[in-house]
Amino acid sequence: MSFKKFLFSFTFFKNLFIALIIVVLFLVAFVKFLDFSTNHGEEITVPNLSKMKLEVAEEKLDDEGLEVFLLDTVDFRPEFPPYSIVEQDPIAGSKVKDGRKIYVKLNAGGFAMVTFPDLKDKTFRQATNTLRALGLVEGELKYVPNIAKDIVLEVSCNGKPVKAGDKLMKNSKIDFVLGDGKDLFKEEELDSLNMDQQEIEKDTTH
Incomplete structure (x- = not known):
């Protein structure tokens, strides 16, 4: 039988069909094996x-x-x-x-360090806004006699004074000394000043 006749013979197509089935079965088995070995789909x-x-x-x-x-x-x-x-x-x-x-x-391994700003003579509101932006926390407040109310007079951390440029760890608590907004003169001093003023007025009228 010539090769050309073989290509169109029943035997050739039968063998080709069997070969295709074998290839398909092999591919299916190979894919199943991959799915199983890699837990594909799970x-x-x-x-x-x-x-x-x-x-x-x-x-x-x-x-x-x-x-x-x-x-x-x-x-x-x-x-x-x-x-x-x-x-x-x-x-x-x-x-x-x-x-x-x-x-x-x-x-992170710990709080970062920040440079402390100059808060002296600023209002308490301005100071706290600046502290929060740096990651610092307001601590205790102490008021002392001063004509300017809520003005920052002193700042400290853990009992030690803090100045502009010092390095502090974030989340540190900052304590404030603020002005109470009251007159510096005591009541007795005011009475004395009023009396002196009255004496001056009397002298000018005579």
């Missing part, structure tokens, strides 16, 4: 990584078939341990596919 519950060190989270996610990716370090939050995870995306409890990256942010 969803994984994202664990809660809050307050974990990055190394611990990496081990935990690796066991789950997930990856961790560090995005950034945020300002220190005292409710979290230093260098622990404070945020994650996707959040805990989410359903994800195998191999998904979990993006995390770490807590």
